[in-house]
Amino acid sequence: xxxxxxxxxxxxxxxxxxxxxxxxxxxxxxxxxxxxxxxxxxxxxxxxxxxxxxxxxxxxxxxxxxxxxxxxxxxxxxxxxxxxxxxxxxxxxxxxxxxxxxxxxxxxxxxxxxxxxxxxxxxxxxxxxxxxxxxxxxxxxxxxxxxxxxxxxxxxxxxxxxxxxxxxxxxxxxxxxxxxxxxxxxxxxxxxxxxxxxxxxxxxxxxxxxxxxxxxxxxxxxxxxxxxxxxxxxxxxxxxxxxxxxxxxxxxxxxxxxxxxxxxxxxxxxxxxxxxxxxxxxxxxxxxxxxxxxxxxxxxxxxxxxxxxxxxxxxxxxxxxxxxxxxxxxxxxxxxxxxxxxxxxxxxxxxxxxxxxxxxxxxxxxxxxxxxxxxxxxxxxxxxxxxxxxxxxxxxxxxxxxxxxxxxxxxxxxxxxxxxxxxxxxxxxxxxxxxxxxxxxxxxx
Ligand code: DOR
Numbered sequence: 550x551x552x553x554x555x556x557x558x559x560x561x562x563x564x565x566x567x568x569x570x571x572x573x574x575x576x577x578x579x580x581x582x583x584x585x586x587x588x589x590x591x592x593x594x595x596x597x598x599x600x601x602x603x604x605x606x607x608x609x610x611x612x613x614x615x616x617x618x619x620x621x622x623x624x625x626x627x628x629x630x631x632x633x634x635x636x637x638x639x640x641x642x643x644x645x646x647x648x649x650x651x652x653x654x655x656x657x658x659x660x661x662x663x664x665x666x667x668x669x670x671x672x673x674x675x676x677x678x679x680x681x682x683x684x685x686x687x688x689x690x691x692x693x694x695x696x697x698x699x700x701x702x703x704x705x706x707x708x709x710x711x712x713x714x715x716x717x718x719x720x721x722x723x724x725x726x727x728x729x730x731x732x733x734x735x736x737x738x739x740x741x742x743x744x745x746x747x748x749x750x751x752x753x754x755x756x757x758x759x760x761x762x763x764x765x766x767x768x769x770x771x772x773x774x775x776x777x778x779x780x781x782x783x784x785x786x787x788x789x790x791x792x793x794x795x796x797x798x799x800x801x802x803x804x805x806x807x808x809x810x811x812x813x814x815x816x817x818x819x820x821x822x823x824x825x826x827x828x829x830x831x832x833x834x835x836x837x838x839x840x841x842x843x844x845x846x847x848x849x850x851x852x853x854x855x856x857x858x859x860x861x862x863x864x865x866x867x868x869x870x871x872x873x874x875x876x877x878x879x880x881x882x883x884x885x886x887x888x889x890x891x892x893x894x895x896x897x898x899x900x901x902x903x904x905x906x907x908x909x910x911x912x913x914x915x916x917x918x919x920x921x922x923x924x925x926x927x928x929x930x931x932x933x934x935x936x937x938x939x940x941x942x943x944x945x946x947x948x949x950x951x952x953x954x955x956x957x958x959x960x961x962x963x964x965x966x967x968x969x970x971x972x973x974x975x976x977x978x979x980x981x982x983x984x985x986x987x988x989x990x991x992x993x994x
Contacts, residue, residue: 550780550964551589552575552583552584552589552590552591552648553578553588553590553591553592553593554575554576554577554582554590554591554593554627554977555577555578555579555592555593555594555598555967556575556576556586556592556593556595556597556924556964556967557573557574557575557576557587557590557592557594558573558574558596558598558603558926558928558964559573559595559596559597559598559599560573560574560597560598560599560601561574561598561599561600561602561603561928562601562602562802563584563602563813563918564602564603564604564605564895564896564899565605565899565919566804566837566904566917566919568895568896569602569895570584571701572585573585573586573587573588573590574587574924574926575590575592576592576843576924576964576967577967578903578967579923579924579966579968580920580921580922580923580964580966581918581919581920581921581922581923581924582881582915582920583872583920584918584919584920588664588954589865591897593738593883594861595790596969598675598928599961600930601927601928601929601930601961601962602897602928602929602930602931603899603918603926603927603928604844604899604902604903604918604924604926604927604928604929604967605899605903605904605913605915605916605918605926605927606637606638606639606903606923606925606926606927606963606964606968607636607637607638607880607881607902607903607927608637608638608639608640608641608879608902608906608912608915608916609632609637609639609640609667609851609852609853609855609877609902609905610640610641610695610728610803610850610852610855610906610909610910611641611643611782611803611852611854611855612632612640612641612642612643612852612853612854612855612876612877612918613642613643613645613705613855613856613857613873614627614628614629614640614642614855615628615857616628616644616646616657616659616662617646617647617659617662618646618647618648618952619646619647619649620917620945621859622710622857622858622859622862622945622946623652623857623944623946624667624945624946625650625659625662625663625667625671626666626667626668627640627943627944627945628640628642628667628855628857628877628944628945629663629668629671629841629877629980629982630668630866630943630976631855631875631877631878631942631943631944632668632877632878632960632967633668633669633936633970633971633976634878634931634941634943634960634963634971634974635879635881635882635960635977636881636927636928636960636962636963636971637669637877637878637880637881637927637963638669638670638685638716638915638925638926638927638963638964638965638970639669639670639671639748639906639912639915639925639985640669640670640672640877640904641672641674641695641852641910641985642659642671642672642673642674642749642984643674643698644673644674644675644676644698644708645676645700645704645705645706645707646659646706646709647706649676649678649706649707650673650674650675650676651676651677651678651681651688651706651708652681652688652928652993653674653688653691654686655704656673656688656691656693656694658781658993659673659693660673660692660693660975660984662853663693663982663984664982664983664984665908665980665981665982665983666982667980667982668965668970668976668978668980668982669854669874669965669970669982669987670695670716670791670834670915670923670925670965670966670982670983670984671693671982671983672693672695672984672985672987673693673694673695673782674694674696674697674698674728675688675689675691675694675696675697675698676697676698676699676700676708677697677698677699677710677719677723677727677781678708678710679715679718681711682715682718682719682722683695683722684721685719685722686722686724688722689723689725689727690725690989690991690993691990691993692984692990692991693985694895694990695728695903695910695949695985695987696723696725696726696727696780696910697719697723697727697728698724698727698728698729698730699714699716699719699727699728699730699878700729700730701729701730701731701733701734701764701767701768701805702730702731702732702733702734702737702756702764702827703762704730704732704827704858704872705827705871705872708801709734711733711734711735713767713771715769716768717771717774717775717894719892719894720771720772720774720775720777720779720952721775721777722977723777724962724989725778725987725989725990726778726779726780726801726909726910726926727778727779727780727987728775728779728780728782728803728855729768729779729780729781729782730782730783730827730828731761731764731765731768731781731782731789731828732756732760732761732762732764732827732828733759733760733763733764733767733770734759735762736757736759736760736898737756737760738894739757740755740756740757740760740836740890743755744867744868745867745907746861746866746867746868747866747867747889748817749817749821749825749866749867750814750817750818751824751867751957752817752825752829752867752868752872753813753829753831753832755868756827756829758785758786758788758789758835758862759790759827759830759947760832760838761784761785761786761788762788762789762792764785764791765784765789765792766792768781768800769792769793769799769800770979771797772799772800773787773796776799777799777862778799778800778801779800779801780801780802780803780849780909780912781793781800781801781802782803782852782854783803783804783805783808783828783852783854784802784803784804784808784839784842784848785830785831785835785836785839786827786835786838786839787834787835787837787839787841788838788914790802790838790842790848791838792867793842793847793946794842794845794847794867797847799942801849801850801909802842802849803849803850803851803852804842804843804848804849805846805852805853805854805875805876806850806853806854806876806879806883806930807826807830807853807950808831808835808839808886809836809839809840809843809887810881810883810951811824811830811836811837811950812830812832812833812836813829813830813831815828815830817830820866820868820950821855822863822864822865822870823863823874823948823950824874824950825863825867825870825871825872825873825874826854826856826872826873826874827872827873828905832866837861839890842894843876843892843893843897843901848899849901849905849908849909850902850905850906850909851880851884851902851905853876853877853879853880854873854876855875855876855877855878855944856872856873856874856875856876857873857874857875857944857945858871858873858874858946859946859947860946860947860948863948871994872893874949875942875944875946875948875949875950876949877944878941878942878944878949879937879942879949879951880902881902881927881929881958881960882935882937882956882958882959882960883951883956884898884901885898885929885931885956885957885958885959885960886956886957888931888958888960889931889932889957889958895931896922903915903916903917904916910987911987911989912985912986912987912988913987913988913991914986915985923966924958924964924966924967925964925965925966926962926963926964927960927962927963927964928960928961928962928963928964929958929959930958930959930961931958931962932957932958933957933958933959933961934955934957935955935956935957935959936953936955936956937949937951937952937953937954937955938956939952941974961973961974964976965981965982967982968981978987
């Protein structure tokens with residue numbers, strides 16, 4: 550008798566670790582059960598996918614969803630809706646909420662708030678502080694925890710460990726890979742006067758490349774001292790890329806679609822404070838430097854750094870305007886456009902957005918299309934031309950810096966553990982998100 554699957558996705562080009570090959574995918578119980586020719590098989594649901602590409606579900610390892618405390622900007626439901634509308638199947642969310650995510654209670658409450666309410670799977674970072682450093686070995690192992698996140702320079706919220714002693718106290722005790730916002734707080738304070746009221750073009754002048762490089766050098770020095778693994782978030786300078794290529798044993802590297810797409814001064818002239826983020830978007834030379842990091846394999850993952858603020862907040866005069874822009878929903882379309890423009894291969898995109906996150910963070914059963922893995926899939930039409938619009942953005946913030954930008958390549962389906970969540974631009978299944986499981990802490994789940 551022919552096997553019966555829950556779902557068969559038929560005839561797509563499946564992009565994976567073994568190349569891009571036309572094959573069917575059979576799903577049972579939320580997991581991939583068979584890859585190959587399933588023309589003789591039956592299923593409860595058969596979806597024709599000819600002409601489409603199926604990628605392993607895109608995992609966005611850096612988003613800010615603002616719950617608890619700033620839910621007028623976003624919450625776990627709206628942020629994750631934005632994620633699946635953009636083809637993202639899992640997110641790692643940041644601890645600069647209010648209250649901060651720095652205790653076991655705060656972590657448990659976020660996991661409970663996300664369970665079967667978020668539309669994609671999720672994990673949360675625990676904020677590292679001087680005060681909780683001694684407890685981090687337990688905190689980083691909590692169910693649903695993606696690891697420790699440290700802000701070395703201040704940004705939105707009050708998390709900050711600016712000094713080497715504080716940094717050492719954390720790196721000395723933790724065991725998992727920890728993630729860092731790397732900007733040198735001392736230099737940021739010294740240079741505050743360089744901010745020109747009303748002129749966000751002065752943002753990258755204030756938060757200059759030395760601010761980023763100095764902090765990243767300090768971080769790597771400290772990581773070496775303790776044999777710790779550090780993940781340097783949103784790299785923005787050519788100099789850091791050159792430095793980090795010498796330290797790939799201890800340091801992993803993230804870049805964002807914003808820093809690969811926008812550049813100064815153009816972005817500030819066109820978008821004003823909408824382009825303001827930390828670390829800042831810099832000039833074309835730095836943009837070329839981080840693209841080189843992508844080409845040369847120095848970059849491990851892409852994170853959107855989705856950091857929503859309302860348009861009203863963004864309309865404040867610089868520097869009172871908050872830093873951050875939406876991004877979780879535009880990650881896939883923007884990067885597919887870069888693929889179509891020949892800036893990276895589709896295989897490298899999959900490496901950066903699925904295999905890379907799985908490898909760095911040791912995600913259990915995700916990041917690859919293989920039998921036994923979760924059936925998390927990002928289905929894309931590589932040739933579809935679309936224009937990104939504010940009214941397409943499901944984030945509560947309701948805007949994107951790419952409003953009006955035409956792209957080639959579009960997410961048309963998001964499948965989470967075997968269920969279609971987004972299909973042709975519509976949300977088709979209510980929230981069924983669950984905590985991501987990590988190999989290093991399987992016992993905790
Ligand atoms: O621009 C930013 N916004 N960078 C950060 O590091 C934080 C983020 C936010 O939470 O608004």
